[in-house]
Amino acid sequence: MQKIASFTTTVPVEVILASGYRPLDLNNIFVSSENPLSLVEKAEFSGFAGSSCAWIKGLYSVLASPAFNKDFEVFIAVTEGDCSNAKVLEQIVAMETGIRTFIFNFPYQRDITKMRSEIERFAAFMGTDYKTCAKVWEDLKNLRKKLKIIDETSYLYPGSVTGEENHLFLVSSSDFCGDPVEYEQKADDFIRELEHRKQFADHSRKKIGYLGVPPIVPIHSFLEARSATVVYNEIQREFAMLDEYPTIEEQYINYTYPYSAAFRFEKAVREIKKRDLDGIIHYVQSFCHRQLEDIILRQILKNNGLDIPLLTLEFDKPANKIDARVATRIEAFLETI
Ligand code: SF4
Missing domain, CATH: 3.40.50.11900 (Rossmann fold)
Incomplete structure (x- = not known):
């Protein structure tokens, strides 16, 4: 079974592929599941507020449910450039599950040098390098x-x-x-x-x-x-x-x-x-x-x-x-x- 790297929103998927993991966008799993509403309700039972975004609740339930998460080895939360809710979600997942977590940030000023170092930091975490990712990107x-x-x-x-x-x-x-x-x-x-x-x-x-x-x-x-x-x-x-x-x-x-x-x-x-x-x-x-x-x-x-x-x-x-x-x-x- 290939190891799965799950994530909250688009990340440089080339890094995940270069490292040999199978990429999995949690949003797609949540919204295409048999009963997405039940996943939202499950998160609410676990303490998520009724007045918080349904996507975050759905993502949490996918991450916390053995029916989905048994092969998740890595969870990547995008914080800078996406959702502040993801910051806390990463902490909850790290605390409640055995999944290894990583925070990816899109540099706010659209700085190309910072983006390159963020990709390199991500690649190092995933056990690969920039050159291999660039090759996947070409492919x-x-x-x-x-x-x-x-x-x-x-x-x-x-x-x-x-x-x-x-x-x-x-x-x-x-x-x-x-x-x-x-x-x-x-x-x-x-x-x-x-x-x-x-x-x-x-x-x-x-x-x-x-x-x-x-x-x-x-x-x-x-x-x-x-x-x-x-x-x-x-x-x-x-x-x-x-x-x-x-x-x-x-x-x-x-x-x-x-x-x-x-x-x-x-x-x-x-x-x-x-x-x-x-x-x-x-x-x-x-x-x-x-x-x-x-x-x-x-x-x-x-x-x-x-x-x-x-x-x-x-x-x-x-x-x-x-x-x-x-x-x-x-x-x-x-x-x-
Ligand atoms: S950015 Fe955050 S709050 Fe907005 S829809 Fe996405 S998950 Fe929900």
């Missing part, structure tokens, strides 16, 4: 190019890639479902299928941009059933590292998620213009500091002369359908665009 380039083809097809041939398919390909690339070779094979098969689907592209579909952390509810399929397709999955596209840079450290200082909201949304503006969107949904998670970024997003869209209808949606707990109140808001929004 992943082809796979990332294929993910870019899928992403670009989604807006060039609307409807040929559903918003959910694109979302899943991009969001799962934080750990490549544990196996980049198998993942690349899956991408190859899907790209072949797209060659056939492209002829059925429907340019009358509403093109939606989805900004914000990945959803805890099935927004993509809800939109798809109403002649609207998400053709821009902002954060998920960041997880997939689709833009090319000369070195691994440059790739990670240009990854927008850990850095300022202004930096993040200026990049999003370029993608919004390129994809000629009809509307934007900004997803915010209850009890998350990122909710405040909605103010910055609205100002940046205005500064860039982008007068695109924008709907901000807040969700708390995982659910397998959109509740009636929010469904009505989304339907009213779609009617305006």
Whole structure:
């Protein structure tokens, strides 16, 4: 059995692969589990507040449940550049489980030298080195190019890639479902299928941009059933590292998620213009500091002369359908665009 390195959010996955561990993004395990709500409730029984983020509670329950954690050897928490909750989560996991923990920090000033030393520090902890990680990074380039083809097809041939398919390909690339070779094979098969689907592209579909952390509810399929397709999955596209840079450290200082909201949304503006969107949904998670970024997003869209209808949606707990109140808001929004 391959050793597993689990993590709270995207980290330089090249380091984990170079060290021979199997990468595992805890978010993907939590949200795709049979009953994510029960994992949130389990954390609440263990003392997590009802008024704390459901993602953190879900991650804790995955880490603390023998049903999931029996092969977890390492747990990596990202603190600088992500979530202050992760700082405490790391301490709880270190105290309650036998899992070895590590804190990864994205240098706040986007300093390339500091990013290189952080990757080296991470590599040393995992028992590998920078050179081996850089080689893995080179090897992943082809796979990332294929993910870019899928992403670009989604807006060039609307409807040929559903918003959910694109979302899943991009969001799962934080750990490549544990196996980049198998993942690349899956991408190859899907790209072949797209060659056939492209002829059925429907340019009358509403093109939606989805900004914000990945959803805890099935927004993509809800939109798809109403002649609207998400053709821009902002954060998920960041997880997939689709833009090319000369070195691994440059790739990670240009990854927008850990850095300022202004930096993040200026990049999003370029993608919004390129994809000629009809509307934007900004997803915010209850009890998350990122909710405040909605103010910055609205100002940046205005500064860039982008007068695109924008709907901000807040969700708390995982659910397998959109509740009636929010469904009505989304339907009213779609009617305006
Ligand atoms: S949604 Fe926000 S509060 Fe929740 S884990 Fe992510 S960054 Fe932290």
